[in-house]
Amino acid sequence: MVRWEAGTRERLQAAALDLYATRGFDDTTVADIAAAVGVTERTFFRHFADKREVLFGGTEAFQAGFLEGIENAPDGAEPIEIIRHAVLSASGFFAEERRPHSRLRQRVIVANPEIQERELLKMSALATVLASALRDRGTAEPSATLAAESGVLVFRLAFEQWLESDRSLAEIESDLFAQFGALAAK
């Protein structure tokens, strides 16, 4: 008997998002999610710590795109330029076909402060990871943290615009970096 079916994790994530969007986060139980996928609650808890974490499964893959961009930035680049690389490199994670899913997820986040807080923690963790990668490349503090946080800021705002538009994420990010540079230099 196959107990750890391939794809269970992804199916739990999809079912949870669907239930949160239709029934509401508060009115959905772990039992509901497990039942929708045809597994036990115990199986749910093998994959996720709680009802909220199921929406935050891909954090490592999400961070990896940014970190790759930092690695591939040219030698001698300024911190903000390295971070620009990181943010644009990660934009591949949010391809066109991901937009409907991201929109649904965003709707659930906006409707639930509890999930919103977790999303803020995810962004904060990203900034911490990027600042650390910048320091590893030789950027001193506070520049490393300022640049990393600026990159996460541009990413956040670009991502929100992306959800409401049909432009590519990379295009929006490039524009926002230009506006950010012009604004901060004043």
Next chain:
Amino acid sequence: MVRWEAGTRERLQAAALDLYATRGFDDTTVADIAAAVGVTERTFFRHFADKREVLFGGTEAFQAGFLEGIENAPDGAEPIEIIRHAVLSASGFFAEERRPHSRLRQRVIVANPEIQERELLKMSALATVLASALRDRGTAEPSATLAAESGVLVFRLAFEQWLESDRSLAEIESDLFAQFGALAAK
């Protein structure tokens, strides 16, 4: 019989912080906090929604300092300059004598992800309020949000440095704004 004693709110806040720091957030109950102040749990819940909110009582006064700075910024100032005014104006909220309390509170926050998330939400709410105040003054989007978020970023980093140093918050903020401008302009 005086049931709504003056200062109860402040005494609950002080007792809660003290208990969270010594006994730990998870191991402190609302009953413990109420008992430390000599009131009932019901009284606690008249003032605060839950155990976490008791650390987030002064949000309006906190935001007011920033908003005052936006109001008082000179006509025709650039968005980032208006935000600089806001951040420096709010530094008065964190006077020297507040540092020990702020240090204790920070220690409790860092030790508890649940409180950390709430602190991030407080900062996010501050950015939203400041962006709105900038728009009211005529700053267009995305400049209003970029400037507001940049201000909150500088404030956050300056505040962390302030907790670990003996310099004034305004001094640290001024330095960080200069570093931020130099970094972003590259």
